[in-house]
Amino acid sequence: MPCNACVSLVNYYVRIGVACMQMTASHLPYTRNGLKFFTKRGGLTSGDVENICDRAAHKYVARKTGVGGGGRGTPPVVMRVDLMSAYAQHLRDIIKQRVAHPTHYDTPLRGFKVVVNAGNGCGGFFTWDVLEKLGADTTGSLHLEPDGRFPNHIPNPEDATAMSLTRGAVLAQGADLGVVFDTDVDRSGVVDAGGAAINGDRLIALMSAIVLGEHPGTMVVTDARASDGLTRFVESRGGRHCLYRVGYRNVIDKGVQLNADGVETHLMMETTGHGALKENYFLDDGAYMVVKIIIEMVRMKLAGVEGGVGSLIRDLQEPAESVLLRMDVMGEPKDAKERATHAVEAFKNYIQEDKLFGWVLDDCGDCSVAEGCLMDTNNDPIDVDAHMYRAKLYDENQRAVGMVHIRQSVHNPNIALNMQSYAPGGCKSMAKDLLERFLLASGLNGFLDISQVEKFVQ
Ligand SMILES: O=P(O)(O)OC[C@H]1O[C@H](O)[C@H](O)[C@@H](O)[C@@H]1O
Incomplete structure (x- = not known):
């Protein structure tokens, strides 16, 4: 479910x-x-x-x-509830009410073609229990039957195969929208009518455009892997962008905390596609995100706006290149966290001690070293993935080459190195610089497997 x-x-x-x-x-x-x-x-x-x-x-x-009671007491009441029907109806009602179609209120999606790719997870219900009941044509939808072996592709809106198969189906059907869910529908991505994949930063931009239309000036919280272009996009629409830790719960909890501190925050999204809205109980709900996008799509059509939802993010500036490299922490698993922390802190120290000329630590987000997150009043952050920094490399002409985000993995004993460059070749330049002047010079290669970096540099 x-x-x-x-x-x-x-x-x-x-x-x-x-x-x-x-x-x-x-x-x-x-x-x-x-x-x-x-x-x-x-x-x-x-x-x-x-x-x-x-x-x-x-x-x-x-x-x-038999010591201490053991919780014996009144047995729990067990009820069977058809939760899925209630949930689908809840989503349908939201679409009906918010579109308020002037001629066919109960079937506001009549005339729209929407393709769903559920990736053999449990998102198929969205096709027959939400879209079709609202009048949409869902011909060409993919992988709707649940199959835990995921025979077609990884059910994940970050997965290139998932997105490209959906793009193919959208173009073949001449659909208005393609929808990609992950297995348990807490994440989603979409494909616009022109076949462009809208996931990652693009999905955050699209949701920001919609939410800022409803809540001018709102804060948008994302993880700090998001691009500078996304920050500019949010700010150009009057919003504010808070960069925070990786891990969707961290991002959502940050939004909850900001609201509690009186900073109006309606959207919290990770670049992985996890997204939560204040209006939806701060839940990372992929179906609800798609519902918001569908409502916008219908409203735009009713208002005679051309170009579909993809046109809402036309001015999003994207990095020229994005690369993710991993460095495994070698040795005993019990030491991995401490070693990874040491390595990530060493990166900060190298920059602060002027050993990495040209690199500047970013001054926004909890990944910064200067003031901490600009909006952060949380003195008791979750101790997950706390060690991360973001820095930019400038060339001899003071032009920014790109940005690096370095952190411990949430799940595994490795360090993730996300790089984004502003011009082609920038990621390779940054990786080469980090390899020679930091990873090798510091001796961190003694316990970090730097082979992915070396391979990328070659
Ligand atoms: O640290 P990583 O291995 O890259 O994983 C990071 C990811 O971990 C989990 O899947 C969380 O649900 C995501 O919110 C997070 O982005």
Whole structure:
């Protein structure tokens, strides 16, 4: 079930105090699984989940040993709820109400062709239970049947195959829009009528354009891998851009915290396609994002605006090149976090100690070293992926070559090096510079596998 179907349950049952939980492996292999927990305030944080696990473990031990009660009491009430139908109806109602079609209120998508690629995850419902019921033609939709082996491609809007197959279907059908969901529909991407993939920064730009139309001046929170072009895009529309840590929960929690601090923040999105809106309980809900885009598409058509939703991001300036390289932390797994922290901090120190001439640490986002995030009043940040910095390289003529974002991976013992350049060849120049003047000079290659960087430089 799409995890954000849970919000329907929360909406409907919150009065009697019900929260909900979902089992999901997202796009990971079917041999792995996880749990997500929701209450009316949104998804629980990792700290909350740890607390629940601790308490469950204590209860389990108490029950096994007969010490401390073990949670015996009134047995829980079990009810069967058709959550998916309620969720789909909730989405349909939002589209109907917000489009308020002057001639066919109940079928506002009549005359529109929308192709869905569910990637064999659980997003197929969006085709028959949302789009078709609202009058859309969904001919040419792809991979709607759930299959945990994901036989066609990784169900992920960041996946090039997922996007290009959807593009092919959109162009073949002459569709107005293509929609790509990840497995559990917490992420999405779209393809416009011209076949352009709208994911990553482009999706954030599109959502920013829509949300800034509704909430002028709002803050938009993203992870700090987002491009400078995106910051300019948001600012040119009167918005503000807060760059924060990688990890969708970090990004969302930052938005929650900003709102609590009185900074109006309506959109929180990661460059991976996870996105949450204040109006939707701060949930990372891929279907809700698509609903917002579809409403905009229909409104534009009704207003006689040409070009479809893709035209909303025409002036987004994108990097000339984007590259992600990984450096595995070698040695004992137990030492990996400390070593990775050391390496990322060494990058900052090298710049601050003027050992990396031409490199300047960025002064916005929690990835900065100067003031911390410009808007950050959180003195107790989540200790996930906290070590990251962003820096720019300038050439001898003071022209910016590009930007590097260096951080520990959220999941694995490696360091991710995201590079974006402003001109072709810039990523290679930056990688070469970092390899020679930092990775080799510092001796970090003693415990970092720098082969991807070396290969890229060659
Ligand atoms: O640190 P990485 O391995 O690149 O993974 C980073 C990603 O981890 C998870 O999948 C989170 O859900 C994402 O929000 C995050 O962007």
